[in-house]
Amino acid sequence: MHDYNPGISTGGLFWTIAVPRSAVSVDLQRAAQAEFVVRNLAITDQHDLMNALHHGPGVPATVSFAVNWNGIIRGGLAGPVRNTTNGFAGEFFETDATLGWSSTQAGFSFVSTSATRKYAVLASERNGLYFK
Numbered sequence: 001m002h003d004y005n006p007g008i009s010t011g012g013l014f015w016t017i018a019v020p021r022s023a024v025s026v027d028l029q030r031a032a033q034a035e036f037v038v039r040n041l042a043i044t045d046q047h048d049l050m051n052a053l054h055h056g057p058g059v060p061a062t063v064s065f066a067v068n069w070n071g072i073i074r075g076g077l078a079g080p081v082r083n084t085t086n087g088f089a090g091e092f093f094e095t096d097a098t099l100g101w102s103s104t105q106a107g108f109s110f111v112s113t114s115a116t117r118k119y120a121v122l123a124s125e126r127n128g129l130y131f132k
Contacts, residue, residue, distance in 0.1 A: 003046040032072040032093040039064045061105035069095045069122045090125035
């Protein structure tokens with residue numbers, strides 16, 4: 001069993017890590033295409049969720065992944081949305097997406113086959129301070 005995660009911050013935030021801006025590219029205006037690529041990210045294999053939540057020992061590892069959203073299948077999925085009660089607005093597009101993932105650590109490595117999903121959603125959303 002493997003649980004790759006960047007740890008838990010002192011504030012309690014977990015399963016979240018900053019990535020370089022260069023890891024993400026988005027074109028919602030013309031083609032509803034996006035790419036999220038991270039290569040050789042140093043991370044820890046905590047083996048299982050309970051070990052991670054209790055700050056147990058882990059093994060140094062690296063992970064790489066690439067997600068590509070491949071253009072509009074159907075535009076305006078649910079149309080533009082604006083919800084003033086809950087303070088968010090957005091435009092959602094149905095796309096397909098392809099994902100590949102790999103990990104490496106001492107004595108173990110894994111490489112997925114690329115998987116294409118025929119249904120994914122790519123969105124531009126504003127909420128919180130950015131809603132106004």
